[in-house]
Amino acid sequence: MEAVVRYAAENHDRFLEELKDLIRIPSISSSTEHKDDVDRCAHFVKEIMLGIGLESAEVWQTDGHPIVYGECLGAPEKPTVLIYGHYDVQPVDPLDLWETPPFEPSIRNGRMYGRGSVDDKGQVHIHLKAVQSWLKGTGTLPINLKFLIEGEEEVGSKNLNAFLIDNQKMLAADVVLISDTSMLQKGVPSICCGLRGLAYFQIDLRGSKQDLHSGSFGGAVKNPIHALTEIVNQLKDEKGRIAIPGFYDDVVDLVPGDREALAQLPFDEEDYRKEIGAAKLYGEEGFSVLENLWCRPTLDVCGIWGGFTGEGSKTVIPAEAHAKVSIRLVSHQDPETVAALFEDYVSKIAPPEVEVSVQRMHGGLPFLADTSHPAFEASVRALKKGFDSDVVFIREGGSIPFVQTIDEVLNVPVVLVGFGLPDENAHAPNEWFDMENYEKGILSSIYLYDELSRI
Ligand code: BES
Ligand code: ZN
Numbered sequence: 001m002e003a004v005v006r007y008a009a010e011n012h013d014r015f016l017e018e019l020k021d022l023i024r025i026p027s028i029s030s031s032t033e034h035k036d037d038v039d040r041c042a043h044f045v046k047e048i049m050l051g052i053g054l055e056s057a058e059v060w061q062t063d064g065h066p067i068v069y070g071e072c073l074g075a076p077e078k079p080t081v082l083i084y085g086h087y088d089v090q091p092v093d094p095l096d097l098w099e100t101p102p103f104e105p106s107i108r109n110g111r112m113y114g115r116g117s118v119d120d121k122g123q124v125h126i127h128l129k130a131v132q133s134w135l136k137g138t139g140t141l142p143i144n145l146k147f148l149i150e151g152e153e154e155v156g157s158k159n160l161n162a163f164l165i166d167n168q169k170m171l172a173a174d175v176v177l178i179s180d181t182s183m184l185q186k187g188v189p190s191i192c193c194g195l196r197g198l199a200y201f202q203i204d205l206r207g208s209k210q211d212l213h214s215g216s217f218g219g220a221v222k223n224p225i226h227a228l229t230e231i232v233n234q235l236k237d238e239k240g241r242i243a244i245p246g247f248y249d250d251v252v253d254l255v256p257g258d259r260e261a262l263a264q265l266p267f268d269e270e271d272y273r274k275e276i277g278a279a280k281l282y283g284e285e286g287f288s289v290l291e292n293l294w295c296r297p298t299l300d301v302c303g304i305w306g307g308f309t310g311e312g313s314k315t316v317i318p319a320e321a322h323a324k325v326s327i328r329l330v331s332h333q334d335p336e337t338v339a340a341l342f343e344d345y346v347s348k349i350a351p352p353e354v355e356v357s358v359q360r361m362h363g364g365l366p367f368l369a370d371t372s373h374p375a376f377e378a379s380v381r382a383l384k385k386g387f388d389s390d391v392v393f394i395r396e397g398g399s400i401p402f403v404q405t406i407d408e409v410l411n412v413p414v415v416l417v418g419f420g421l422p423d424e425n426a427h428a429p430n431e432w433f434d435m436e437n438y439e440k441g442i443l444s445s446i447y448l449y450d451e452l453s454r455i
Helices: 002-010 012-023 034-052 120-136 161-167 222-233 256-263 269-276 289-295 335-349 374-387 404-411 434-450
Strands: 057-061 066-072 080-086 104-107 112-113 142-152 176-177 188-190 197-206 298-305 320-329 355-364 392-395 414-418 431-435
Touching: 002 012, 002 066, 012 057, 012 112, 012 120, 012 434, 034 057, 034 066, 034 120, 080 120, 112 188, 112 434, 120 142, 120 434, 142 404, 161 404, 176 222, 176 404, 176 434, 188 374, 197 222, 222 289, 222 298, 222 320, 222 335, 298 374, 320 335, 335 355, 374 414, 374 434, 404 414, 414 434
Parallel strands: 080 142, 080 176, 176 414, 188 392
Antiparallel strands: 057 066, 066 142, 104 112, 112 431, 188 414, 197 320, 197 355, 298 320
C-alpha cells in the first residue's frame, strides 16, 4: 500500500493537469450542438482508462450518448467492484456570470474551477487516479474492478437501463461504488444512503389563436398567464404540502430513529440560511430543513414564461403561457404514477377558458440504501483513514436516476461515497471542486479498494 500512496503523492500535480484536460471538453449532454464534444469526451475517458493500465476499455454507442466501459479482472478470488459515474455536464448559462470560462479550468485558492469539476468529472477522475496509483505503484489491484461511465446522467440516463439489462453478465459485481454526491461539510467524510427521485414536466397553456390587443379584447378572454398562476397556486397548500390528490400515498414516513440520526448531524439551519442568502427558510410544516431536503418530497416551478417582457410596454394579451415544474420524490414513490396524478390534477384545476397540455420530461426513482452490508463498514474505515476524521451517514436531496435501477437489477449494495461540497456551485456558474478533497478522495479510494477486498 505504501507504494500506492507514494505514487499518488508523487504524481499529484500531473493528475491535476490531466483533470483539466477532461474538464476542457464541453460534454453538455442536453445540447445537440455539443453532440460531437460528448462523443469526444467518451473516447477521451476510454483513453484514460487504457492509459492507467486497465485490461480493456471500450466506447459503447447507444440511441443517445455513448457509454464507456472498462475493466481489470485480475483478482479471481476477490470481490468485484463496479464504479459508476458520468462524464456529461450541465449547460453553462448564464455565461457572463463565470469569472473564468467554464471550459478553461483554472485553480484559484485551492479550488479547481470549471463546468464538471465536481459534477462529476473530478469525482470520476479520483477513482481513475486511485486505480492508476494501484496499478502503476504495485502492478496489481486488490479487487476486480469495472468502470461504467455514462454520458446521459444529466438528462435522466435514458439509455442506461437497456444497456444494463443487455449486459448484465458483463456488469455483474459484488458492490457498486459511486462518487457523485457531496460531503455534509468540509472535513466531514460522508456516505450517502438516500437520494430523492424526480418527475419533471412542462405545462403549456393556450388562450387564443394569437396574441390579442389588451384594450380591444381585455375583459372578454381569459389571460393564459393568469390561468397559469391560478394553476401554480393550487399545486401546494399553505403548509407547504403538495396538493395533488393521492400524492403522498407511497411516501415512506420518517421514523423516530431517522429523525434522531438527522438531528445529531453537525448542521446549523441558521448558517445554512445565511449561506444561501435567503431572508427566511421555507419548507413543509413540521419538518426540519434536513428532513425536508432529504426525506420529504417537494415541488418547484423551475421556470415560467409568456407574454411581453421586452423594454417598455406593450398592451397585449398573450396567446400562450408555459411553466417547467420539478417534483422531487422519496421512497417508494414512482415517477410514472406521480406523472399520471399530476396530469389529472392539472387538467382538473385548469380554468375552462384555456387549453392545457402537460409534457412529461425526464424522471428517476428515489433510492434508500440498506446499510447493514459489510461494504458500508469497509467504506467507513477507508474514509476515516483518508480524511482522518469520523464518517457520517447522510442523504441527498438530488437525484441519480440509475442508482435505484442498478440496486434492483444487481441486488448488491450500492455505496455512495461523495467528495463534493454543498457550496461548489454544481449546475451553476463558477462550479468548483475543492482540491484538498480531490487529494483526500484519491487517498480514501486507494484505501477503499483494499478494504473492499476483504468483504
Ligand atoms: N451529482 C448530481 C446528483 C446530486 C445532486 C448529488 C445534488 C448531490 C446533491 C447529479 O449529477 C444530478 O445533478 N442529477 C440530476 C438528475 C436529473 C437531471 C435527472 C438532478 O438531481 O437534478
Ligand atoms: Zn449534476
